[in-house]
Amino acid sequence: MKLAVTSDLHLPLTPASVIIDLAAEMATFSPQAVVLAGDLGESLPDVQRCLHLFKGLVDCPILVLAGNHDLWIPLGYRGLSSQALWVKYLPELVEQAGCTWFEGQALIAEGVAVAGTIAWYDYSGVDPSIHASAETFAREKRYFNPDGVRIDWPWTDPQFAGMVSVPFLATLDRLEADLTVRQTVVVTHVPLLDCQMCRNPDNPDWSFSNAYFGNLTLGDQVLQRTKVTHIISGHTHVGRESLVKLTDGRTIHCWVLNSHCSRPAWLGITLPEPVS
Numbered sequence: 001m002k003l004a005v006t007s008d009l010h011l012p013l014t015p016a017s018v019i020i021d022l023a024a025e026m027a028t029f030s031p032q033a034v035v036l037a038g039d040l041g042e043s044l045p046d047v048q049r050c051l052h053l054f055k056g057l058v059d060c061p062i063l064v065l066a067g068n069h070d071l072w073i074p075l076g077y078r079g080l081s082s083q084a085l086w087v088k089y090l091p092e093l094v095e096q097a098g099c100t101w102f103e104g105q106a107l108i109a110e111g112v113a114v115a116g117t118i119a120w121y122d123y124s125g126v127d128p129s130i131h132a133s134a135e136t137f138a139r140e141k142r143y144f145n146p147d148g149v150r151i152d153w154p155w156t157d158p159q160f161a162g163m164v165s166v167p168f169l170a171t172l173d174r175l176e177a178d179l180t181v182r183q184t185v186v187v188t189h190v191p192l193l194d195c196q197m198c199r200n201p202d203n204p205d206w207s208f209s210n211a212y213f214g215n216l217t218l219g220d221q222v223l224q225r226t227k228v229t230h231i232i233s234g235h236t237h238v239g240r241e242s243l244v245k246l247t248d249g250r251t252i253h254c255w256v257l258n259s260h261c262s263r264p265a266w267l268g269i270t271l272p273e274p275v276s
Helices: 017-029 044-055 082-096 135-144 158-175 204-212 216-223
Strands: 002-006 033-037 062-065 106-110 112-116 182-190 230-234 240-245 251-256 264-272
Touching: 002 017, 017 044, 017 264, 033 044, 033 112, 033 182, 033 230, 044 062, 044 082, 062 112, 062 182, 062 216, 106 158, 112 158, 135 158, 135 204, 158 182, 158 216
Parallel strands: 002 033, 033 062, 112 182, 182 230, 230 251
Antiparallel strands: 002 264, 106 112, 240 251
């Protein structure tokens, strides 16, 4: 199975011409599925345009996850909420574009499963040197992350993170029980493991703001699913690749895509991976 993953395209901050070039390059990989792992655009119409760019160039299923930017409400805008985007408008738009809303879902091909979620941050990614309450992280978020003023829904960050984790973990459990599945690739917007986090202990603001860039709680739960072999994430704009060796002998191959405004990136993997 050949899988291609990209994230953090941020149309129109990234020009459409750049995204077209990226999609065309991904198409040359001849993937059996493409995952767009969040932050496709800066508004609902931008997300729609981004999807149509890919549909015109990629001839395979396109699996779509939301990112935090996809849920932003324009400043001063009334009549639309982040909750409505999440529950109704984004899933509908994705399906109308001929793509698949991939939140909490899985694709199985040739014994390989791909499962995805936004994996919202729950503050567990904060640097260990920072000791603060969930209330403090929520109150201070607007000074460290635009989500603090651009996301308007009724849930706290830990509540939403927990809410999306439940169906996602249930999907992983179904894959664990599925005898046709040999291995599972997990794709998220928000990173799940400490090795995916970008630490800068000499910068207190950076250390604090990592609360909004990881969900290590979910990561611990994902690692308990024995078929998981790969974790691919976005969100931080800082590329990382690592191998996580677990005590039970398993090794998990992990990435954060080095994708950000004006310079989007993608990852192509062929499964099972060749033995080196």
